[in-house]
Amino acid sequence: MVDSREASSPSRRTILVTGATGTVGRHLVQQLTATGHRVRALSRRPAQANLPPEVDVVQGDLAVSSSLTHAFEGVSAVHLITFAGEDGASLMNGEAIVRLAERSGVRKATILGGWDETSIEHALQNSTIGWTRLEPVEFMANTLEWAPGIQQGNVVRTLATWPSAVVHEADIAAVAAVALTHDGHEGKRYPLSGPEALTPAERTAILAAAVGRPLTFEALTEDQERERLRAHGHPEDHVEFGIQLATNPPAQAACILPTIEQVTRRAARTFATWASEHASAFRA
Template identity: 75%
Template sequence: MTTQLQHPATILVTGATGTVGRPLVHQLVAAGHRVRALSRRPAQADLPPDVEVVAGDLADVASLARAFAGVSAVHLITFAGEGESLVDGDELVRLAERSGVRRATVLGGWDETSVERALEGSAIGWTRLEPVEFMANALEWAQSIRQGGVVRMLAAWPSAVVHEADIAAVAATALTQDGHEGRRYSLSGPEALTPAERVARIAAAVGRPIAFEALDEARERERLRSYGYSEDYVEFGIRLARDPPAEAARIVPTIEQVTGRPARTFAAWAREHADAFRA
């Protein structure tokens, strides 16, 4: 029998103003849960008025005692700060256990971190979320589309991109209902689309033509450097564009199985974010 986390238990969302954290906060509040949001800049969080926004930095576990006090469930990210340094999972999980956390979700990346390893040795029931690629990554194209009506890049492979609100919906379910502990949920959208196909859907959403131009490796390096990425990241981007992971195009039904509703399409995402691409 599936049971729900009883109100008025407090759920802590780390990364609360991020791509997944923000919709997760909104969904939990809409479902009637008491939500506490962790932010390094509480005054700029811009979250619903019912949300308790608490200052803290995952890079400094000592700053998190107030955030974790009285919390029964927590959504965790594995990096901290603008530099995206990895979190000290051992200290973080020890704090969560001392605070009485019973459930956790972790937004996973390419590899496991000390957060997952610490949770494996803890008494906390936890769930790892493994999205293929955020639909929101397309926002990186916004400036190029607004200024020149074109997207230029090397990668041409299809990706089963997933809507950030769907990732949040899986997290909300796992945080508030039984039966998800110990699970690793691969998450995808309902279709695998190449960058050119995603650009075409953005064009339909904004109502004007947008070109797609395939780059060679030299020009792709220039493009990645223009974002301020390090040389190591630039070379990683080249390798990824040439040799994508096998899972990138794999479509899985997890979102509908967990939440009871179909995964959102990229066309729907493009309509929701059309203003970001308009000149």
């Protein structure tokens, strides 16, 4: 894999991070600032961003193209998410965002990809920007959905029982940081996984060790899973999508991939590491 490690001088470039307060974006901001890069963070609520003091936090909403002009001024690289902040819907204004990025001098971009390509990817395909798409299997942070059941009854209840090679959000950010600051990653699609494929029952056991008390995994029926998802306030189409995902896992879900180590030259973080870092979220 090509990786020249010839980054531009950190003092001469500004990197814009969208989704800067999210599970991946926050790690990316911290990693870039730790290595001396000038970082600008886009936030709809800058006063609540709680980012390092050296970060230039600017107000803007990716779904509102007219709010982004200042954010892109002087930027040479950008990390993009593809969904709106309010409801998580795919962005429809990719053409306007990418054209603004081009006019502002952006030459590199990373995209945190989802299930399908969006207007952002479509616009980048016809742009002068060199871009890299990050395709994580499943965030380890999805495990936080189990917190209420663990806090209230020391139990994890879900329909899915298949193994998933869940990936640490800091590793997704680390791949983005390399692609944004080093040559050789343009035009690449990077599927990302953790170092092991774990079933929900196996993750439950690892969490039990991290929180320091016994936890039980309970496999649900489809009807019970529907009740659980509805209780969380999910609309009916999301409920049925959840059922389909739990009963028909993606083919790549359990695939352990070497991409993170190849790109970052560091081993991918384990779920046990993530569980130790987030143990307090599962304690009552």
